[in-house]
Amino acid sequence: MARSDLSETARRLHSGAIRLLRMARAADDESGLSAPKLSALSVLAFGGPQSLSGLARAEQVTAATMSKLVGDLEAEGLVAKRTDRNDRRGVRIAVTARGRALMEKGQKARLALIRARLATLSDAERAVLDQAAALMLRLAGSPP
Amino acid sequence: MARSDLSETARRLHSGAIRLLRMARAADDESGLSAPKLSALSVLAFGGPQSLSGLARAEQVTAATMSKLVGDLEAEGLVAKRTDRNDRRGVRIAVTARGRALMEKGQKARLALIRARLATLSDAERAVLDQAAALMLRLAGSPP
DNA sequence: TCATTTAGTTAGTCAAACTAACTTTCTGCT
């Protein structure tokens, strides 16, 4: 593949990802939670209880930002925060059942949008996207 | 493809797109412009001069938000704004040479990141991503 | 023991998003 083809693929991939996420974002309003909140809940739901700084790192924001956001989530009963028994400087943050339910609802709506669109494709096309998803995660340095 | 496979593909595609864009965002700081500004400049650079409301629609924000942002871009000499001769209620906004240069620089940096990652893949894998990009644009209802 | 580092919180600031209110211009109907 020539250099210009690489650039073209990069450009279209970038553009495709942006548009796909914009489309999926339309479903977020239903949960009544912002994207940052949903995202943090998702990290907790899938990764289990975290320290505040761990959560901030996962979300690529500062501890100050995450401290505020977690405070809000706690006030809304979506996470529970308590002193870390192994290191009393820190806290452990866990998602509550309510928080998990809301997060799953939000995610379900988002994925339903994508899934409905996927259903309009052929099996071969879907297989392409399946492989591409794994490649994209690899490109970004994340585990699939 | 079964329903659960569809959901899994949707989940991984969603996740892959998020991570890919997060990775690409690392390059944005170099241009000294925010993502919203770069995005608006991009729309103007590729789509030609626009009305303010057209630009707001393309970026999926309100006219108020875009009015402020365009005001800033104009102050920075990156766009030129003038009354629309055909409808004096409105304005035409065009990217300046300076704005275009900055936008292209920013985009170049972003795509370079993706391209470098693409270079680590096999030809077959790249072909998969190329096809996937077109499919993603189709899924999102955008022209490739 | 103590200097340094780490974990988290709070205050202040800024950008970007929204809504509301407003002015100007356009459109279409009477």
Add this chain to the structure above:
DNA sequence: AGCAGAAAGTTAGTTTGACTAACTAAATGA
């Protein structure tokens, strides 16, 4: 022609989410 309603854009006010700076408490290692 006149006018009501709609469209285009601007400004003010508010909220959220991001950052930095400053701080306290706890942990670490010399």
